[in-house]
Amino acid sequence: MNIDLIHKAVADYEARHGISNFHIAAALIDMDGVLYDSMKYHTLAWHRMISEQGIECTREEFYLYEGMTGKATINLLFERVYGRSASDEEVQTLYEQKAKYFVEIGRKEMMPGATQMLRVLMDHDITRVLVTGSAQNSLIRYIDEDYPGAFDPQRRITALDVKRGKPDPEPYLMGLQKAATTHTSTIVIENAPLGVESGHAAGCFTIGITTGPIPAEELKKAGADLVFDSMQDFADTLPLILDITASR
Ligand code: CA
Secondary structure: OOHHHHHHHHHHHHHHHOOOOOOOOEEEEOOEOOOEOOHHHHHHHHHHHHHHOOOOOOOOHHHHOOOOOHHHHHHHHHHHHHOOOOOHHHHHHHHHHHHHHHHHOOOOOEOOOHHHHHHHHHHOOOEEEEEOOOOOHHHHOOHHHHOOOOOOOOOEEOHHHOOOOOOOOHHHHHHHHHHOOOHHHEEEEEOOHHHHHHHHHOOOEEEEEOOOOOOHHHHHHOOOOEEEOOHHHHHHHHHHHHHHHHOO
């Protein structure tokens, strides 16, 4: 990443928020597609479950719904096909089935570069909060094993904690509360357009990372302040971003 691009992104953010001293005290971090290379399995599980309901869908479309809660995704499909929302019972049954298929695929791979990224944040005393649209305990429970010490148990927000999932700003606004920081001293780390939209709407400096088939352009359109091609690229550049923002 070109250093001028970082300076420009920070200056643009400061101008937008009427500040001159953006610095980073906390990072609100998405899980699927950021800490785990798991989206390919989520889309597979969604496609299998929804197809079995006799609902026409493509695996690709589930990448676009990434970040939404399971309930919101099921409702979106029900509205499209039946012209109504799903009942609570239907949501529960279908989401459980999707979760079962996801678990059957086995242990999910950690995202290359994620450990390094978290290490840099920890070394710089940046508060970390997990903000996921998932309610998939099978993955959430591996966090402590895979990323020891990275997330305080009190600093985790899942689909079960929010009323409105991404792209609504609520999950990241709750993340700010958990971090006890304001939006102008907090970054959001996201891989999906709806997640970027949520972080941007919460007023945070939002970093988009393309770790799946969705092009960088879509993350920019959703409001990302900076976009990286991979988590490794972002992890390598993070110390520079912290230096630049600390010296403003
Ligand atoms: Ca994600």
